[in-house]
Amino acid sequence: MKCSLMKRDVSKYRFALPNDIWTRTLKPPAFAVLAYLQYRHCRKFSSVITLEELTERTRMSAEMAKACVESLINHKLLTVELVPILPNIKGGKFFTVPDEVFYLRLGHGAIMVYAYLLCCEDRRSHQCHPIYKTISTAVGLSINTVMKHINKLAERQFISVERTSYIDNNGMKWNGNNLYTILPIQQVVDAFYQQQLDRLENTAERQRVTKLLREQESPA
Numbered sequence: 508m509k510c511s512l513m514k515r516d517v518s519k520y521r522f523a524l525p526n527d528i529w530t531r532t533l534k535p536p537a538f539a540v541l542a543y544l545q546y547r548h549c550r551k552f553s554s555v556i557t558l559e560e561l562t563e564r565t566r567m568s569a570e571m572a573k574a575c576v577e578s579l580i581n582h583k584l585l586t587v588e589l590v591p592i593l594p595n596i597k598g599g600k601f602f603t604v605p606d607e608v609f610y611l612r613l614g615h616g617a618i619m620v621y622a623y624l625l626c627c628e629d630r631r632s633h634q635c636h637p638i639y640k641t642i643s644t645a646v647g648l649s650i651n652t653v654m655k656h657i658n659k660l661a662e663r664q665f666i667s668v669e670r671t672s673y674i675d676n677n678g679m680k681w682n683g684n685n686l687y688t689i690l691p692i693q694q695v696v697d698a699f700y701q702q703q704l705d706r707l708e709n710t711a712e713r714q715r716v717t718k719l720l721r722e723q724e725s726p727a
Contacts, residue, residue: 517696521603522549525594526626531584534647539565539615540575541584542622545591546606556589564609565618602626605692611699613663619646620656621665628689636671636684657685664690664698 522545533541543564547556561572579585584592602625608618623645627635639650646653660666667690671683 516693517605517607518691518693520606522546522606523601523603524622524626526600526602527594529623529626529645531582532647533619535615535619536565536567536571537575537578538619538622538646539567540572541579541591542604542618543609544585544589545593546604546609548591550606566612566614602628607692607696611663611695613665614659616646616648616652617656617659620648620653621660624660624666624687625689633689634686635689636686638684657687664695666690 524542524545528538528541540561543561544556558569558572561576562569565572567575576585576589580587586592602622604622604625608621613621620642623642624635624637627637629635637645639653642657643650643653648656657666657668661668667688669686669688671686672680673683674680
């Protein structure tokens with residue numbers, strides 16, 4: 508069953524991160540924690556963040572989340588009140604990240620790779636073509652792990668990936684960089700919640716069939 512599950516236009520809800528964040532050599536868990544706290548700060552949440560909320564939104568253990576917070580505070584990227592200490596983005600270089608990225612069970616590694624692609628994105632074409640090695644260096648992950656996260660992002664419809672090629676001066680054909688297209692976040696959200704709905708329907712159907720079979724096997 509297909510249905511429209513999101514009432515608001517999620518594409519309008521984004522928060523900013525400075526391009527300078529890539530010079531801080533953050534690991535994915537710390538990046539995800541800092542990004543989530545920046546999102547809360549931009550949205551001016553009145554509630555105090557809990558450890559449970561932080562671990563749920565960044566998809567990590569409580570121990571890892573605590574370690575990330577302590578490290579960010581020690582490196583003066585967070586105040587003790589958990590307010591991000593980032594350069595003023597007004598008039599500076601920055602990129603924006605959809606709020607919904609923390610509500611789609613993506614994981615901190617994939618969140619960081621996605622954020623880097625957003626930073627590289629051409630705002631008019633929504634495309635970019637960094638090589639695996641460049642992404643790997645920026646996010647502090649091995650090339651194989653980056654490839655895994657790229658595949659996950661593509662499967663979840665955050666991005667599309669086009670393999671490119673080129674012809675050199677000698678007429679030889681070579682593989683080029685991947686061309687990444689950032690897909691509309693509304694499309695991502697709709698696909699995610701439709702998948703959740705399909706799973707619920709499949710579970711209900713399995714339970715119905717199991718009950719029917721048990722009734723048929725029971726003696727009259």
